[in-house]
Structure formats: structure tokens, C-alpha cells
Amino acid sequence: MSTSLRAQFGITLYEDIGSHNAVTSPFFKTATIVSFQYDDNMIFMGNQWNFSKQTYAFVPDVFINYTKSFAFRKQVFDVQAFFLYVPFSQFLYELDWGVLAGYSLQRLRFKLGTHIRMFGLTRAAIEDNAFTDNRNIFEHFNMIYQISYYVNRPNRGWNIGFTLTNIDYFTINQETNPIFNMQISCDVNPSFSLFLEGWYKSAGAFNLSVNPFGFFIRSGCLCKI
Numbered sequence: 001m002s003t004s005l006r007a008q009f010g011i012t013l014y015e016d017i018g019s020h021n022a023v024t025s026p027f028f029k030t031a032t033i034v035s036f037q038y039d040d041n042m043i044f045m046g047n048q049w050n051f052s053k054q055t056y057a058f059v060p061d062v063f064i065n066y067t068k069s070f071a072f073r074k075q076v077f078d079v080q081a082f083f084l085y086v087p088f089s090q091f092l093y094e095l096d097w098g099v100l101a102g103y104s105l106q107r108l109r110f111k112l113g114t115h116i117r118m119f120g121l122t123r124a125a126i127e128d129n130a131f132t133d134n135r136n137i138f139e140h141f142n143m144i145y146q147i148s149y150y151v152n153r154p155n156r157g158w159n160i161g162f163t164l165t166n167i168d169y170f171t172i173n174q175e176t177n178p179i180f181n182m183q184i185s186c187d188v189n190p191s192f193s194l195f196l197e198g199w200y201k202s203a204g205a206f207n208l209s210v211n212p213f214g215f216f217i218r219s220g221c222l223c224k225i
Contacts, residue, residue, distance in 0.1 A: 009225040010035040012046075018216020020201070027052035027216070033063070033169065040069040048170045059087045061170040078102045080113070084170065091125035094118070096172050100144065106153045111146035111165075115172060143175045157187045168199075177201065191224045 016029040033046030044067070047060035062085040069078040084096040098115025117139040121131065146165035152158065163181040166173040173179065178201075185195040197218040 007036070007038045010037070010222060011225070012220060012222045014195075014218050014220025016216050016218050018199070018214060020214025020216075023052065025052070031169065031220075042067040042069075046169060053089075056087060056089050061086045063169050076104065078104075080111075082115075084172065086170065087122075091122055091128075093120055093122060095120065098144065102146075107150045109146070109148040109150075111144075111167075113144045114141045115144055116140055117142060117172065142172075144172060145175075159183075159185050161185075173201075193222045195220055195222070 012031075012033040012035070014031050016031070017026060019026045028051045029048055030051065031046055031048040033044055035042060035044045042065075044063070044065040046063040048063070049058070049060045063082070064084075065080055065082040067078050067080045069076060071077075078101070080100040080102065082096075082098060082100070084094075086094040086096075088094065095118045096115050098113055100111050100113030102109065102111040104110075119137040121135045125131070126135070144167045146163060146167060148161055148163040148165075150159050150161040152160070161181075161183040163183070164178055165181065166175060166178050168179065171179075180200045180202075181197060183195060183197045185193055187193045195218075198215070199218065200215050201213045
């Protein structure tokens, strides 16, 4: 986002294409994320459609994030609060909400936080199976993290980055299931940029017998208004 304007809109569009061990065919996901910045406050709202679902593909994932940046002892930090809704099918959905704290250097960026995850049954599942008690499953205070290194400083027109994390816009993995990410970005002009990313996920970590789980390519653009 521009630092010369008090307020600015932005829109990010991207497409994910990849595969993983849980499906037999490639998956395709399309996302749109709208952002608004006013001074040190930013709001992100996005939807993602998984067109590889055999059913319920028309119901999108929903992501909402509020970020507040502030200075402490001449260093810039940011604090984020987020909400995530993922409908797996007409019978099962996932809700996540949590907080993140971030700190950025010229080429390094760190994020650390926690979240609560809930798996719930939809009204259709409850009515079809005549459930009468609470069927929600909770995971309390899971750790979320992100460590990124960039070749160039943020003010350069292009950059290459490498990330180890267990979070994405519409995905939150367990602490022991990190995702490895390589990013390439290029500013076409001050208001428009392109990016290409490769994401690799293993079936767990910190184990000598870890197997690959999946890989996908993300390509997209960011437009600032």
C-alpha cells in the first residue's frame, strides 16, 4: 500500500492450480481479495472458490482480516485479528478466528500468533440425521507462524521471497504441517504488480520419514486504486 496517501483501495486476484494426495485429479481455486487502508489501519476481505469440488463449489470460503500498524522504540510492528470460514460441503464447515503479531526488517519478516478452530455441522446435516446435541469440535489456541526472507528491500520494483509458514489466506495448518513457499513479484507500474508463487506441503515435519503431500502454483495480480 502507498505511504503517500492517507487512504487507498486495493484488489488482489489469483488462481491456484495444483494437486495433493487427498484427491486424484488437479484442483483449481480462484480468489478475490479487496483491501482498504486508512493511515495505519487496513482491512482485508476475500472470497475463494474451489471449482474442483464435486458439490458445493458455488459457496466460497470467506476471509476477513484487520491489521493495525504501530511504532515501538523506532521499530514498526503490526497486530492482526482475522476470521476464516471454509464450507467443505453442504454438511460440514470450519470456522477459525485468531490474532497475529508481525515484525518486519528490510529483508526478513516474522509473524507469530494463535487461533481457535471449530468444525461444525450445517443445519442440513443436523436435520437429516436428527441430531439433538452440540456436535461442534474445537481446537483451542493452536500456534500459527510465518518466517519470510526477501532478496530485495520492499522499495525495489521486483523481488524474490522464501517463506516457511502454516497459514495462507484461506488455509490454516497444524503447527507440525508447515508449507514452503517461493514468491516472485514484479511492479509493472506503481499501481499494478504481478506475482507468481510455488507452494509445497509435506505430510508433517520434524520426522525423517516425511512424505510429500501436495504442490500448487499461484499466479495473480495486485491493483491499487
